[in-house]
Amino acid sequence: QxxxxxxxxxxxxxxxxxxxxxxxxxxxxxxxxMGWFRQAPGRxxxxxxxxxxxxxxxxxxxxVKGRFTISRDNAKNTVYLQMNSLKPEDTAVYxxxxxxxxxxxxxxxxxxxxxxxxxxxxx
Numbered sequence: 001q002x003x004x005x006x007x008x009x010x011x012x013x014x015x016x017x018x019x020x021x022x023x024x025x026x027x028x029x030x031x032x033x034m035g036w037f038r039q040a041p042g043r044x045x046x047x048x049x050x051x052x053x054x055x056x057x058x059x060x061x062x063x064v065k066g067r068f069t070i071s072r073d074n075a076k077n078t079v080y081l082q083m084n085s086l087k088p089e090d091t092a093v094y095x096x097x098x099x100x101x102x103x104x105x106x107x108x109x110x111x112x113x114x115x116x117x118x119x120x121x122x123x
Contacts, residue, residue: 002026002112004096009117012086020081022096022114033103034072034079035110038092045095047105049081059103086121093118
């Protein structure tokens, strides 16, 4: 079992920045691939970014490319999502998740999920 806890969400004005953190505990000796997803009210959960086990590969949704950066610190068992130039359409609950195997943006392929953190971007 792996437990994930997100933090860092909040209210920010358009154009602002936030950094989300996701702390892992439990079987952290297994270095899984990590992903960030988000879900806005009335919408399906969507892929935001993913990072490989050792951090050498990252992939982003087109909607956040160039504005968001995913990173990880395996010594701290933590993955981050730096979000810059935020837009109102980025408003959602943001979730981190982890999976074994290859990188993917499909949420159904992820094994463990956090409880989410709310990000609200005002115009």
